[in-house]
Amino acid sequence: MSKADQLGAGRFGGGVRSVSARRQAVAAATGVPTEGVAPPAELPVHRISLNPDNPRSALGDLTDLAGSLKTHGQKQAITVMNRDAYVKANPDREADLEPDTTHVVIDGSSRLAAAREAALPTIKVMVSDDQGTTSEELLESALVANIHRQDLQELDEARALxxxxxxxxxxxxxxxxxxxxxxWVSQRLALLNLTPELQARIGEEPIDLLRAVGNKPADQQEAALRELKAEKARKEEKSRIPSNTGTQPTTGTAASPEDDHDGDYDVITDPVSDTAPREHEAAEPATAPEEPAVAGHRTAPEPAAVEHEPPATETGKDTPSVPVQATATTTAVDMGEQPKRFPYEDGVYAAQHLIHKMPPEEFDKMLDLLIKHRDSRTVRTG
Incomplete structure (x- = not known):
């Protein structure tokens, strides 16, 4: 009686799977047994081929990872496929596989290469032939695993997407x-639209700024990046200077990025107190401002117990008639400062402000709505 008959059915599938002719040939050439062997928990590192379709363009310096594997051991198994299953899904890549290997890594190329560098004899694996039946599905499996770990270089991620x-x-x-x-997808794909010179500076320049200029014409990207970097530097410098709440700003001057209070825009038409309604400024007449900011607006009676600062205006400009944006804390108007108008006339500036200030979930909702609006407008004009 064979060993398999004595032990009965295995845990993973109720029986021993048949072995393909390809694996039999590999077993004969390499001496690695296959018949009646369950998916291994460990494999010799030299029996696993690197993935020729790895989303990473380069594995980088593996010295630290190799040292960690050697000192602390492997904490997470890599995911591999049987070689014949990989070749069936991706036949064009068979010639690119390393010779005398029985498996192909799908998730864990860096750990495999580091284990080789550390001269480890074996590596923990999870064998899964369900990673995909086509080359596209295999790429998707590898990409998703790296995305979840945030483990890809930005440009590699964009190319895979x-x-x-x-x-x-x-x-x-x-x-x-x-x-x-x-x-999330469109922001990452924007890197592919950068000029080669700016792509070469990924890792040196702030990635959020590079993504912001990626959809601008190539001849404008460098200037747009300089402008955004200067604006970011001004904001950082301003954040280091304590705010003097007792100083009134000079009136009659247009708001500029340097006037930004704590980096926030207060989009307003009339000054309001902290007790004014956040959604509809006309809901409570008792909280209306003493004087209108825009000619033609009605003036509500002055409340007896509430005092207001004079309305903030810009020389030669009417304040835009848009809803009030109040903050949870004291606003620029409450502190006697010039409120800063939202930069409607500067798309790059407006987008960069929203990228930095808007919660990611709300930003994505807004972006989806804007894309829908652009698409519908294109259909109407087309």
């Missing part, structure tokens, strides 16, 4: 497939 975009057809469909927002 571009390949998946060609498969899924639209950013919306791709975002749904990856369980991300459409804004």
């Amino acid at each position: 571009q390949r998946l975009l060609a498969i899924h057809g639209s950013q919306r469909a791709l975002a749904k497939r990856l369980h991300r927002s459409q804004g």
